[in-house]
Amino acid sequence: MYVDREEKILVMVRLRPLNKKEIAAKEATDWECINDTTILYRNTLRQGSNIPSAYSFDRVYGGECPTRQVYEDGTKEIALSVVKGINCSIFAYGQTSSGKTYTMTAITEFAVADIFDYIFQHEERAFSVKFSAIEIYNETIRDLLSSDGTSLRLRDDPEKGTVVEKAREETLRDWNHFKELLSVCAAQRKIGETSLNERSSRSHQIIKLTVESCACELLGKDNSTTLMASVSFIDLAGSERASQTMSRLKEGCHINQSLLALGTVIRKLSKGRQGGHICTLSPARSHVELTKNTLSFASCAKEVTTKAHINVVMSDKALLKQLQCELARLETELRNATSNCDCAMKKDIQIQKVWFCNCVMG
Known part of the structure; x- marks a missing residue:
């Protein structure tokens, strides 16, 4: 990542293998990763098909690819830019049961481990790492580190931008403390059974790490300056067809409405205005329209440009x-x-x- 230079958002697509339910139903596989950057629709000649034969992204991954490789190939560099004072976001988009939470949980853990490694290797700087987590469920914001269920409000801060009022923030002590907080978040997040997944995430989850650092020799002095930035790991709720959410109509409507709004923002940004983005897919024929929608969203996202800059806070x-x-x-x-x-x-x-x-x- 280069500072003060416009760059496209890194877009990666991960195609999982057929799951047990799909195998039992003898589902056909309609999608295939034919190289490192292209995913192919294998059923282009199907009567009435309006799906492009191929989509290209920064990287695509088949079902045999481990999450570690997905992380190392691009998201690692993005996540580690936070220790250099650059804000960044990594978010996962895709249908229910496509593997978003599985992928994002592993990437979050890999990134935090590397951030701690970086801190241990740079003893000349004093670091502070703060952890916060919220979920957005039915248009309500809730602190995942608090058990009282109180809804939180957004406000505009002249220095920090949009912030969540009264969201709890924990200063991380070590890796075990991080894992403990991650478990608390997982236990409190809204989940439910859908036709595609017995334990589907029904909310958007945002885990945020704020990293501050200062040269040890300047710590506490009048001329000290601090690097401060945040990395957000965003696990979006699964997109679904309305017919699959009739039993949870209000919930499904809110999920799809917010994802539609996100899609609108991405499409507008892709038209000449100024992170990292991961899409997860099912290869099954029964999900072909949802997979197509996810790929269309990812295609818009790869046209968005960003401009990184270092955040320096003076004493x-x-x-x-x-x-x-x-x-x-x-x-x-x-x-x-x-x-x-x-x-x-x-x-x-x-x-x-x-x-x-x-x-x-x-």
């Missing part, structure tokens, strides 16, 4: 000194501008006098 005294210097510079510019203006006015007066004399004498 109050260092910031005050910088502001005083800026104020002095502006005052100097104002004095010079006033002086130049006075000279210009004097010239205008002289010109007017000469013109008047000429008129009188003429």
